[in-house]
Amino acid sequence: MKNFELFLNETGISIFYIKVGLGFLSSFLITFFSIPTIIKISKRKNLMDEPGVRSSHLRKIPNLGGIAIFYSIGICTSIFAYEIFDLYKFLFASLIILLYVGIMDDIVVMRAYKKLVAQVVVSVLIVVGSDVRIRNLFGIFGVYEVHYWISVFVTVITFIILINAFNLIDGIDGLAGGYSLICSALFGISYYRLGEYNYPLVILSVVLIGSVLAFLYYNMSNYRATKIFMGDTGSMLLGFLLAFTCICFIDIFIDKKLFSIPSYHLESAPVIAVAILILPIVDTLNVIVVRLWNKKSPFEADKNHIHHKLLKLDLTHRRSSFYIITYYLAIVTVTYFLRHTNVNLLLFIVLFLGFLGAYIPDFIFMLKNNKIKTNN
Incomplete structure (x- = not known):
């Protein structure tokens, strides 16, 4: 790998752009070719979404598209942005928990309190374990630096709200997926503009874009045979990851243990994050x-x-x-x-x-x- 990076440096090609291109292409292809198999198994085992009170569809549709999204993100992020799982050690564990809970809910419909418990667990893991927190409100309501435990509480609540909020907007074809794609693009561009130390988050955003774009091809299909929903699995994963990127955006900083570079803050960062979501x-x-x-x-x-x-x-x-x-x-x-x-x-x-x-x-x-x- 080092020899490959040396070759790229000699030719003037940045390894970052290679990772971005391969991350996008790989995530798109993995999701694109995974979904037909998921649709086939869902129909064979009758793992379908039944029309209900809030439903805007009239027929049974496979609803395990979130599995393909997770599959793509798990593989591509581990390969092209492995630094993320090193810096945020509980991130992958949180994704696994959400995958399990989402699949269970999509198949047998879990009770609300059980899902809430799981969401609290993953939120605490990422907030306390990985120290991903809202530390400063930059003057909103006169509040600047936030006390540690208040910061933990507010951030955990923020994660839970956004996870469920994305679940709630997933009511018609293309909305949750399309909006996730736009949010990922906006956060990715922002991270790119803020410097190379945020490049792993840029690649994560690109991987999300590729995976969701492939999912939308099937979700927006006019043919019942190829149509699929992301289900709670997909909406919770996307809600969690976008909450994660949102909070990282609000509190962009360089780990003092690794670098001695000053932090960059935009005073309106919290409001921009709110606007994006x-x-x-x-x-x-x-x-x-x-x-x-x-x-x-x-x-x-x-x-x-x-x-x-x-x-x-x-x-x-x-x-x-x-x-x-x-x-x-x-x-x-x-x-x-x-x-x-x-x-x-x-x-x-x-x-x-x-x-x-x-x-x-x-x-x-x-x-x-x-x-x-x-x-x-």
Whole structure:
């Protein structure tokens, strides 16, 4: 390997770009060629997603696509970004636990409290064991450096919320996968711009992109024979990994045991991270508030999600996913151009635009109904 790296250095080719290219190609191909086998086994063993209260599909569809995503990430990250598992020693163990819990839930449907216990365990492992924490809020609500135990508590809660939030937005074709792809690209570009010490996280983001892109080929398929969902396995893995990359982005620092290079911080980093993950955050908070307002359990299934509202407007899954992703990508763009604004004002703008997007479909639906009544 050293001789190969020496050859690349002599020819002026960076090993990093080779890893990026091979990481993307390998993750795409592994997922792409794994899914047909998973579909075949799922149908043979009747491991299918049954239409339910929140479902937007009418037929049984295989829902173990998350296995292919894990398979791809586990192999490609270990080969092309092995430094990640060295720096964050409990990361792979956390992924294994989520894989097991996700498959169990996709096949036999686990009780909510059992899934929550598993999510708490993996969150504590990565937060306490690997020291991945939100250490500083950069002035949000007047808070800067956060006490260790408060930091641990807040970060664990953040992991749990984001894991479940991605599970909740996985309701129509292409939404969770497409949004994960966009988030991975944005975090990957950010890490790349912040220097070579973050290159393993860039490769992780690229591997995620390749794997999710291959999954979307099947998830967006119009042919029932090749269609598959990511299931809880996929949504929990993606939610966990994007929470991981999000928190690393907020607290980018160089390990003082290895390097003596000063940390780089962007004061609006927490708000930019919120903007990138604004869709699952807003959708989850909005649904919980609506359920509590209607005196229902926050865990009770309903059709108050943003994607359900767009389907009520007679939009297809593809159009709904495209409109949702485009709108929330626009919020990220606004946040980027306003990144030097006061951090609290910027957070207000991001949340306002986020919740506005959640109610625009309601407003359109109301106008549409009023127009029909007027014409009648």
